Amino acid sequence: MSPSNLPSTSSCQNGDRLTVTHLSQTSPNLSPAGADVREGLQQIPKTLPAQYFYDDRGSQLFEQICDLPEYYPTRTEASILQTAAPEIASLTGNSELVELGSGSSSKTRLLLDAYCQSLTPKQSSVIYRAIDVSGGMLQQSAKTLLNDYPPLRVQGLVGTYEQALDHLPPTETENRLLLFLGSTLGNLKPQACQQFLQRVSQALHPGDYFLLGIDLAKPKSILEAAYNDAQGVTAAFNLNMLAHLNRRFEGNFKLDQFEHWAFFNEKDSQIEMHLRSQVSQSVTLRQLDLRLELAQGETIQTEISRKFKYPDIVESLNQVKLETVHRWSDPQNWFAVLLTRRRP
Template sequence: MSFSQSTHPQPHPQTTRLTVTHLLETTPNPSQAGADVRHGLQQIPKTLPAKYFYDDRGSQLFEQICDLPEYYPTRTETSILHTAAPEIVALTGNSELVELGSGSSRKTRLLLDAYSQSLPDKTASLIYRAIDVSGGILQQSAQRLLQDYPQLQVQGLVGTYEEALDHLPPTEADSRLLLFLGSTLGNLKPQACQQFLERVSQALHPGEYFLLGVDLVKPKPILEAAYNDAQGVTAEFNLNMLAHLNRRFEGNFNLKQFEHWAFFNEKESQIEMHLRSTVPQSATLRQLDLTVDLAAGETIQTEISRKFKPSEIIETLKGVKLETRHTWQDPQNRFAVLLSRRCP
């Protein structure tokens, strides 16, 4: 990995409280860029990594999804955090916040409010490390936060979760609270989920905290409606992945020849999102020297979203030295937020 520090003069004085570091993948062969795309599209069935949803347009569309009436996870998790934030602050004390997949940082504001109110010295600083693959939305969100929180310092990291966890600097606060909200954990298959949680545990020192949001198992109609909204925003979000690949790898995917398809796989307890080819077709990604042939009806899986039981998550966290201290759930038991602490 290598680092490049961005320095973009801005007219706002709060930029002195903002630093943004870009984490760049360094490979011996430039052709390795997009190797995960090449690998996934050569599989049967074809797949694409969910990280390619999140160019700037994809991040904007996801923010729209979070406000849809069918999409319960965001508002349910937000309501839990609204109630739980003071208790989280009481349990974790003076902690630096580190968020994986910060996006708009809307839910993080609930914690920042609670931490601000708990500061004994009103001149003390709050430190927030925001991590996101979209540099555009990270910059926009940081500027809004700095306007609203005079004591806040934002240290942005543009890159993947893995890159960021491998390069977290020592905290300047008494402790650290690592946030992974939005049930993003559900996007990882079991083995990848285990590896990710091991990495989280390794990134934390004993006594530091991990706050995790997970979507829970519930009736199929509720789950499928959340990923097939009436306005078609989720479909646009899904199709935008192909637009992102076209732009990034000189591709010629015809978005009009694909349709969004999402369903609940009860056996695996996961929502699956696919892009389904409506006609026989071929597409090329020139930078990857790759041609993709699809039959009519053939799909490319773009995302899974696993649904959990709280007891299963608690046991999994325990296995990587993360001891759950408290679990909060909404009255309908649709969603859970778990606070765990790194054991020695």
């Protein structure tokens, strides 16, 4: 869909270098707001979509999680990118960067350093399109980046991955590099994961690139510690989802009547995060006309985080015409970054 055919949006501009667009919730291709919450909470067992972690408070808590000593994924992926970024810039050439789930863009800085340093006299700027559901986090990060990178131009898209992939404007450079870091792909079940990769492939033109970070399978003790930190930040992050739902859908979840529960499901090779009801209780979400009954000990699954084996993810990518160009990993082989290219 071209920019002129976008659903209703609101934009703010800061000179010629920053544009932030709030994608409308009224897109005809999307379900009504809260339909996914209603569907998940009426299932057995109950679930909630992970996107509801990320109001502004949730985004701030996640940034804190990334700095925790137990949470290895962020620092491991960052160490890989620190080494690989110049090679990525060299392999992809004159490409605009598009990031799904940009957050604070902290790891993206490693790539921006490499792309800004590789600018030729014919290239006046580096284009970065940042996509995130938290408008506050996106605007704050974009303004900081513009101060630190004079050649940078930023377009922020506030919305879901699906909205953004549908509404990407034509690229202004030779190629596009789509970033999906942090092993966020692991939050999707196998079928949804393959559907997402298909959607990514459809958003790219032949010759465009897709850079993917994936968390690899490793011992249970390391995994469970990463999602049950001693400071309780992950627990606060999990519980904040209920506060977000209360505010957004006029709910009455009582956060002190739920507890965080995270464990590694060895059969499915995935971490599972749940909110466990500590009492029997009723909950209402007025805007969704929804009333829930929760038994003591009953849980609501808020996230899965699948841990991948390298051959399996390469096969999944190949099925949607994304061919692996290069792979980088850490010495312990805990995490991998894959550069793929869209085949015709």
